[in-house]
Amino acid sequence: MSAPLRIAIAGLGTVGVGTVRLLAEHAPTVAARCGRPIEIVAVSARDRLRNRGCDVSMATWYDDPVTMAREADADVVVELIGGSDGVARDTVLAAIGAGRHVVTANKALLAIHGVDLARAAEAQSVHLAYEAAVAGGIPIVKALREGLAGNQVRRVYGILNGTCNYILTAMGETGRDFEDVLGEAQHLGYAEADPSFDVDGIDTGHKLALLASVAFGRPVDFGAVYMEGIRRITAMDITFAEELGYRIKLLGVAEETEHGILQRVHPCMVSQGRPIAAVDGVFNAVVVEGDYVDRSMLEGRGAGAGPTASAVVADLMDLAAGRGAPTFGVPADRLVGSPAATIDTHVGAYYVRLMVVDRPGVFADIATALRDAQVSMESILQRGHDPGETVPVVMTFHRTVEAAAKRALERIARIDAVVEPPCMIRIEAF
């Protein structure tokens, strides 16, 4: 058996500890499968004395991960700290500068600096691998880069944030509202350090930008991702969605359109019959639509110590076996910038919930706003009849261009009897 692959781990939190445990527990199979053992030679975290329930006594301790990345006698630095800048970025740059491969779970870092880091890695002839950064344990980066590489991808979409899917599922099952379920989700170890990254769609946006780069062979373009989170979804919307035959999921969608590649993150209504509608709890799923494969879906746990460590170790095993690949599927200079479409060009159907004061003439005002914006209503229903009180009114719009739907909603929001900003959820045809 060849010499061990020596690794240095920066960050011993949820994912770092999961990785240490997996490597200890599966050491013989890992070594057998990649032809050499993987040995942890150095570690770094904030608190040296903390009991993490895993053994890192074989490794040299560094208080500073950047010094470790520069000086430790390691072939690979595993960055599991998090954050798009600061110490995580410095650690990765130091590792690359010292000629070491990098494995990371840090989607925020790669969504913002991915192309520059890929270029830096290529200049040093080292690899930058990040399977854990997108949909945790689901091997989607590898699937896109290798298994589906012969296809022209038309669309890639999925449930990419376990925290949001957990919250939406719990709201649906218990009838509780968003704020009630949020704290519970945060205790499970899935949430980002800043929970708004999860619930405002930013984490999904980071992952989508990486998927879109590999799927469409273009530079990572996080700035072009439209993002909307789940804060405005109520238990009432989930109940209405059920009645209409849908489930509400926070999806990231990257697709080819006549205006360019559109990357969008927002709550979606998906038909109850579609496999992705049944993906619940912390589970993620990614669907790839390609010209030859048609449709392929992968489902699995997108967060948590075990699933994320599974992806980190898979990347390490590739490196141990000499199977490095360009970060985004092709060398950074061969990624081709193509036009980015904006959300206003999106064409689809819409669910709209209004809270209105129940009085004569309101429906007529709504109908006028729709006529003026050239938006065609498919259905409308009012629950409850309580003259003078506020009641929900739910409408669905036929397929229309988003700019027109927005014009209609701006007009509707100005009607006196409409007492809250409308809640609009896009209905997906897939």
Ligand SMILES: NC(=O)C1=CN([C@@H]2O[C@H](COP(=O)(O)OP(=O)(O)OC[C@H]3O[C@@H](n4cnc5c(N)ncnc54)[C@H](O)[C@@H]3O)[C@@H](O)[C@H]2O)C=CC1
């Ligand atoms: N928790 C999860 O389920 C998943 C996390 N990720 C990503 O993995 C990365 C790590 O996430 P978690 O393990 O959840 O975070 P965590 O907060 O549990 O662990 C972070 C670790 O980094 C260390 N650290 C922070 N600042 C440091 C500094 N200045 N110097 C040295 N060490 C420092 C902390 O001491 C801690 O050990 C993040 O990029 C996250 O987005 C990706 C997929 C799933």
Ligand SMILES: N[C@@H](CC=O)C(=O)O
């Ligand atoms: N906060 C993320 C963790 C994995 O990337 C999530 O909830 O999915």
Ligand code: NA
């Ligand atoms: Na993955």
